[in-house]
Amino acid sequence: MNSKKPGRRRFLKEGAALAGLAVGAIRSASGQTLAPETPAGKPKDTLAYGERSQFVNSLRIGTNGRYGMDNPELPRASRDYGIRTPLQDSVGIITPSSLHFIVSHGYDSPNIDPRQHRLLIHGLVDRPLSFTLEELERLPSVSRIHFVECAGNSTASGAVFVPGAARVAPTGTVQQVHGLTSCSEWTGVLLSLLLREAGVKNGATWIIAEGAEQGMHIKSIPLEKALDDVLVAYGMNGEPVRPQQGYPLRLLVPGWEGINNVKWLRRIKVVDQPYMGMRESTRYPSLRVDGKARWFQFEMGPKSVILRPSGGQKLSGPGFHQITGLAWSGGGMIRRVEVSTDGGRTWKDAAIQGPVHSKAHTRFRLDWNWNGEETVLQSRCTDERNEVQPTVAEVGKIYGVNLTADFFKERPDTLIHFNAIQSWRVNRDGSVQNVFA
Amino acid sequence: MYSLNHVLLVMAAVLCFASAVTRAQTPAYSKVGRTPSEEEIRAWDIAISTDGKELPPGRGTAKEGAVIYAQKCVACHGQSLEGSPLGTALVGGKGTLATTRPVKSIGSYWAFATTVWDYINRAMPRNQEGSLKPDEVYALTAFVLFRNEIIQESDVMDARTLPKIQMPNRNGFVPPRLEDIPDPRKRGCRLGHCP
DSSP: OOOSHHHHHHHHHHHHHHHTOOGGGSOTTTSSBOOOOOOOOOOOOTTTSOOOOTTOOOOOBOGGGSOGGGOTTSOGGGTTSOBBOOGGGOOSSOOOGGGOOBOOTTOOOOOBOTTTOOEEEEESBSSOEEEOHHHHHHSOOEEEEEEEEOTTTTTTGGGGTSSSOGGGSTTOOHHHHHOSEEEEEEEEEEHHHHHHHHOBOTTOOEEEEEEOSTTOOEEEEEHHHHTTTOEEEEEETTEEOOGGGTTTOEEEOTTBBGGGSOSSEEEEEEESSOOOOHIIIIISOEEOTTSOEEOOOOBOOOEEEEEESOTTOBOOSSEEEEEEEEEEOTTSOEEEEEEESSTTSSOEEOEEOSSOOTTSOEEEEEEEEEOSSOEEEEEEEEETTOOBOOOHHHHHHHHTSOOOHHHHHHOGGGOOSOOOOOEEEEOTTSBEEEEOO | OOOHHHHHHHHHHHHHHHHHHHHTTOOSSTTSSBOOOHHHHHHHOOOOOTTOTTOOSOEEOHHHHHHHHHHHTHHHHOTTSOOBTTBOOOSOOTTOTTSSSOOOOTTTTOOOHHHHHHHHHHHOSTTSTTOSOHHHHHHHHHHHHHHTTSSOTTOOEETTTGGGOOOTTTTSEESOSGGGTTOHHHHTOBTTBOO
16 A cells, blocks of 8 residues: 555645645644634624623533643643533523534644545445535434543542542532533434445444544444444534534544544544544553453433532422423433432432433423432432433443542543433532532 | 347447446435546545555654654653643553552553554644654654554664564453444443443
């Protein structure tokens, strides 16, 4: 095989010529990445593109409440690990695009000119194909509401470099602990349609998907899933996918851990084996206590969390309060959510707000009259396969460990896909605290 | 002049061919998407599988890799490959995976030598990704494998030798066989967790 290098250099040169920019302003890895354009300080016309009220200040946060991006104490590759969604402020099931969580493995979002961008489909196919964004937009499209969740969500895996994991800290908030999940309406072309156009050859069993950012993230995905419900998405909540979410194209792999949803998608190769890219084979496997590691866990399990009231909030006093939260499962639709207002002794069915979408955030609520006494609030969900969200002890059983808070802090490596029931303690003064139980 | 029979025969053959093509998936949306040239595909086709069939020509040894490492890698990964806040440790960690302080280095953890080549090639050095020539990637891969005591200093890494390297922790993953990965039900995964 010839070297790829001349190709990448050629793209670089052409890109520079096209954009009329200095070569130094172009990131080499993507080949298509142009330097940020700097519009000449035009004042924002909010009649042309609106903004939220100046009195609304819900914001994403970085690890442990700080923006990793500008925190020199954090390892560079870790600086954007987990820009978290303010779930506690959310209503309904859609995450505003500006508040969608971000994990980009330490890479800046490339500034891609869609006219330069191509999606290449090749490998074990009858007809390799190259698509422009415009061509993909001409094909039959679908819009679907799905969550995207980081595999490390709910572990506050910032514990790797921040002392005291938020998941077990009394100060832990729902944003710190669970903010690496978001839900959007995604619009695009079913990957199965594109693969049919290319004609998948016998013997193909996997695809690999590759991004156009500097590090060119690569992910192997079984062909069966690729032909099922995977989307090549160009739309997000009624407008083009945001740059931080993969503009102009991203893969959307419903219900599976976030790493599969390759952003800035530029290549899909149909192959006959997983390619064992660095992240999938060395970063995302989770260690068992015996030192072996589970790799390719794919599906996110059933999970729910109460958002109001939640850690760090304060109830105004005894009386009526609406308990509300979100439930979701990589296994399909949420069938049932139960809420306990007495630390798990008794459970009541919460009202589920419809329509319920498969592999999507699902809003639930329960009317509650607080009597002013200390208590613990919990939620648990059941998905369409009758899988019930586990307790902390049940997750420990699956792992074969006694899952105490100390274990959690000592062995964050062993805990991903953590979907145990979340407990919030309501104190007599109305303050709400994280409890690990 | 062809006889009617001849014409019918040709027509039948054409029809037969057409239906065979239909069974083998006909594109449904004509003139959407373009056929890329071989050269275009080659230029983008950089991912390396575990059997190494995509590895380009070239070669390198640890000795050559040490020189490149000193120029392009040492600032982040350190004099002794011990790592720094800017780059992960590339050596060490043997016997730590079952402890409370697991060190997941290339030597102690990574399952495939082809992953080392692929990752250096696509993502290193930071901010100059894609700038290394195949010989340099082979040499750096050899250097890292040598410093992890996986190969000898004089061993030549190329498209033939690299995929044959047995990584020390190759059997440290479940399921160990790649063909067993795609079926989570068979693996006993439930509630979002695999055993």
